[in-house]
Amino acid sequence: MRRILLKLSGEALAGEKKTGFDEETVKGVALQVKQLMDEGIQVGIVTGGGNFWRGRTSENIDRTKADQIGMLATVMNCIYVSEIFRSVGMETEVLTPFQCGAFTKLFSKDRANRYFQKGMAVFFAGGTGHPYFSTDTGVVLRAIEVEADVILLAKSIDGVYDSDPKINPNAKKYDELTIDEVVAQDLQVVDMTASILARDNKMPMWVFGLNEENSIVNTVKGNFSGTKITV
Numbered sequence: 001m002r003r004i005l006l007k008l009s010g011e012a013l014a015g016e017k018k019t020g021f022d023e024e025t026v027k028g029v030a031l032q033v034k035q036l037m038d039e040g041i042q043v044g045i046v047t048g049g050g051n052f053w054r055g056r057t058s059e060n061i062d063r064t065k066a067d068q069i070g071m072l073a074t075v076m077n078c079i080y081v082s083e084i085f086r087s088v089g090m091e092t093e094v095l096t097p098f099q100c101g102a103f104t105k106l107f108s109k110d111r112a113n114r115y116f117q118k119g120m121a122v123f124f125a126g127g128t129g130h131p132y133f134s135t136d137t138g139v140v141l142r143a144i145e146v147e148a149d150v151i152l153l154a155k156s157i158d159g160v161y162d163s164d165p166k167i168n169p170n171a172k173k174y175d176e177l178t179i180d181e182v183v184a185q186d187l188q189v190v191d192m193t194a195s196i197l198a199r200d201n202k203m204p205m206w207v208f209g210l211n212e213e214n215s216i217v218n219t220v221k222g223n224f225s226g227t228k229i230t231v
Contacts, residue, residue: 001220003042003116005124005148006033007139010050010077012156012210019051021080025211029154030085032216033121037090041220042116044146045123046139047081049073067131074135075100078125091120097129109145116146136190140197151198151205152219153189158209159227160189176228179205189229198231205229 008029015022033043052073061069075096082092093115095107104125105111115122127138143151157165158173162185165171179199182189189207190198198205208219208226218224 001041001149003044003146003148004036004150004152004220005044005046005139005143005146006152006154006216007135008045008047008077008081008210009153009155010048010052010073012154013047013077013081014051015211021051023084026081026084027088029081029210029216030088030090032214033085034088034090035217036220037119037121043121044112044116044142044148045078045081045121046135046142047074047077047123047125048135049077052076064131067133070135071098071126071129074127075104075125078123079103082121082123085121091118092123093120094123094125096124096126098126100126112146122146133193134191136194137197140190140194140201140203143203144197144201148203151203152216153205153207154210154216155207156210158212158225160187160207160229162187174227176230178230182229189227198229202231204231 013026014020015025037043049070053070078094082094085092094104095112096104097107099106112122124142127133127135128141139151160174161171163171179195183195206219206226206228208215
């Protein structure tokens with residue numbers, strides 16, 4: 001595996017606190033990513049914003065403005081996580097699809113590839129830069145653009161189930177699914193736009209629990225206990 005795109009959910013970054021950051025959780029992610037990069041694997045990172053903001057649950061805010069707040073939440077997450085990465089010895093850069101002054105650099109495929117070639121961890125913040133497109137769509141879009149081999153979806157849950165395991169103790173966990181099956185069964189691994197984009201561009205996704213010990217390294221090395229979504 002040459003290049004991966006790792007999606008970190010905001011909720012997973014928050015750990016047991018559910019909001020904000022759990023520094024030990026983020027440091028654990030950083031140490032795993034460093035191990036992979038030391039072995040020559042190029043790593044891009046996208047973060048969700050759910051530890052700060054879920055604008056679609058608000059009935060009082062215009063959808064466009066709510067989505068803009070969500071995009072900024074992902075920028076904050078990427079800046080924070082990138083600094084934790086730096087603290088364990090990695091070089092990082094944060095790219096956004098819109099100008100953020102001196103905080104980030106503007107995204108382009110060529111710029112991202114230059115950073116990958118320099119051995120840097122590259123963060124893709126701000127989603128697509130447009131409202132009505134989720135972070136799910138943003139991660140699939142960036143993975144396609146930078147020609148990643150696979151998207152790793154690190155979540156607060158350890159795979160894809162046929163129903164919510166927090167509500168249904170008899171929920172069935174899937175080892176492998178096609179994207180068409182995900183869509184047909186409305187399993188909501190990623191949203192519909194992201195699913196179709198991944199399917200049409202043959203971009204596989206692997207879903208696993210971030211909070212399991214050494215889960216990122218184990219997933220990349222084949223010791224995988226989550227759900228593989230194939231194309």
